[in-house]
Amino acid sequence: MTKVSSTLAPTGGRTRGGLAWCSRYGALAAFGVLLALNIVLTPYFLSLQTLNINLTQVCTIIIVAVGMNLVIATGGIDLSVGSLMAISGVLAPMTFLGQVVPVGNTALAVALAIVAAIGTAGLLGLFNGWLVSRFGIQPIVATLILFIAGRGIAQVLVDGNLQTFSVPQFAWIGQGTLLGIPTQAFVMAAIVAAALWAMRRTRFGRYVLAVGGNERAAVMAGLPVRRIKLAVYAISGLCAGVAGLVVIAINSASDANQIGLGTELDAIAAVAVGGSSLGGGQAHLLGTVLGALTIQLIRYTLLANGVPDAAALVVKAGVIALAVWLQQAQRRT
Template sequence: MTQSTVTAPNAQGVSRQRSIRRLEFISRNGIWIALAALIAFNVVASNGFLSWQTLQTNLGQMSTVAICAVGMTFIIAKGGIDLSVGSQMAVAGAVSGAIITSWSGLTSVPVVGLIVVLTAAMLSAAVLGTANGFLVANLRVQPIVATLVVMITGRGLAQLMTSGRLYEITNSQVLNLGRGTILGLPTMAWVMVIVVVLATWMNRKTVFGRQVFAVGGNRIAAGLAGVPVRRVTYTVYMASAALAGLAAVLSVGVNGTVDTANLGLGYEFTVISAVVVGGTSLTGGKPRVLGTIGGVALLQLLSYTLASHNIATEISSLVQAGVILLAVASQLRRKS
C-alpha cells in the first residue's frame, strides 16, 4: 500500500515534467515546425513550388527584410524598438542616388565606386541611428517615441534631399548587386548570409552579445555590474541603422530607381513582426538571430503561399496578424 501510494504521485510528477519539456520544445522550435509544415503544404498543394525560380524569388524578396531584421533583433533584445528603419533606408537611398547620378567617375573604378556608395549609404543611415541612441540613452526618451520622431524627420530629410524626384539608376555595379546571381542564387541572398553569420558570431562569441543579453534582461542590474549600458544602446541603434542602409542599396539595385517616398515604407512593421515571430522577446533578453531569419522566411513563404492560391490581400493580412499574435502569446506563456 505504501509503495503504490508513493509511486502514483511520482508517476504524475514524471508525466507533468515530460509535458512541460514537450511544451518548451515546441515553444523554442515552433518557428521551425511551422516553417517545415508550410513547406510541406506547398510541396503538395502549390504548382511549381519545387523549382529553382521559386527559390530565387523567395530568397530575393526576403533578403532586404532579413538584413534589417538582424539589426532589429539586437535592439529588441536590448529592450528597445526602432520605428525609423524605413526612413533610414530612404535617407540612405537618397545619399546613394545622389552619388551615383552626380559622380561621373563612379564607373571608371567599379569596385571602388560600389564600396563608396555602400559606405556612404550605411554611414548616412547610421547618423539617424546615432540620433535614436542619443534620444534613448542620453535624454531617456521612450524608444517608441524617440524612433517615431526620427522616422518622421528622416523621411522628410530624404524627400528634401531629392526634392521629391525619382532617380533612375543605371550603374551596373549597383544593379548587379540587386539583380545579379552568384552560383545561381541572388547576390543579395549571399549578402544576407554574410550578415547573418557575422551577427550570429557576435551574439554567441563576443562580449557585446553578452552585454546586449544583460542589458535586455535587467538594465539596472547590468549597469551596476559594470556593463556600459549607454554604449550598448548607441551600438545597437547605429548598427541596425547601418544594416538598413545596406538594405537600401540592395533595394535600389532591385528597383533601378530611388523613390524616397516609397523606399522602405512600412518596413519597420514587417521587420519587427519577423523578430517577434522568430522568438526574440519584446521585453528584452536573448537575441535569437537564427530565429529571426526563420521568422522572415515564414512570413515570406506565407505571403507567397496565399498569393499563389489567389487569396485576397485583406485575408492575407489577417492571417499574418494571427501568426504574430500566436508568437506573442507563446512568449507570454513561456514567461509565465
C-alpha cells in the same frame, strides 16, 4: 492540499515546457508544414525561379531584422529603420549620379555612394541610441522621431521625385546572381553570420543580453550600458542602410515614398515569430531568420493558391498575434 499541489506541479511544468517549445520552435514547425504543403500543392515550387522570387522578397527583411533583434535584445525597439532605408536609398543614387560630388570614375562613384549611404544610416541609428542612452527617452518615442522625419528628409532630398538609373556596377547588388542564387542572399548571409559570431563569441554579445535581461544589474556590475545601446542602434541603422541599397538595386529606381515602407513592422514580426522575447534579454538570430522566411512563405503560399494579398496580410497578422500570445503565456506560467 499537499496532494493537489503535487498533482498540478507536473502539469504546470509540462505546460511551461510546451509553451516554451512553441515559442522557440513554432516557427520551425510552421516552416516545415508550409514546405510540405507547397511541395504537394504548388506547381513549380521547387524550381530555382520560385526560390529566387522568395529570396528577393525576404532578404531585405532579414537584413533589417538582424539589427532589430539586437535592439530588442537590449529591451528597446527601432521604428525608424524603414525611414533610414529611404534615406539610404535616395542618397546612394544622388551620389553615384554626381548630384552630390562629381566623380568621373563610375566604380569609384558607386563605392563612394555605398559608403555614404550606409554610413549616413549608421550615424542616424547612432542618433537614436544617443537619445535612448543619454536622455533615457523610451525607445519607441526616440525612434518615432526619425520614423516621421526620416522619410520626410528622404523626400526633401529628391523633391519627392522618382529617381531612375542604369548603373550595372550598382544594380548587381540586387539583380546579380552567383551560382544561380541572388547576390543579395549572400549579402544577407554575411550579415547574419557576422551577427551570430558577435553574439555567440564576443563580450559584446554577452553584454547585449545582460543589458536586456536586467539593465539595473548590468549597471551595478559595471557594464558599459550606454555604449552597448549606442552600438545596437548604430548597427540597426547600418543594416537598414544596406537594405535600402538592395531595394533600389533590385528596381534600378529609388522612390522615397515607398522604400522601406512597413519594413519596421515586418522586422519586428520576424523577431517575435522567431522566438525572441520582445521584452529583451534574448537574441535568437537563426530563429529571426526562420521567422522572416515563415512569414514570407505564408504570404507566398496564399498568393500562389489564389488568396488575395489583403487576406494574406490578415493571416500574417494572426501569426504575429499568436507568437506574442505564446510569449506572454510563457511568462505567466
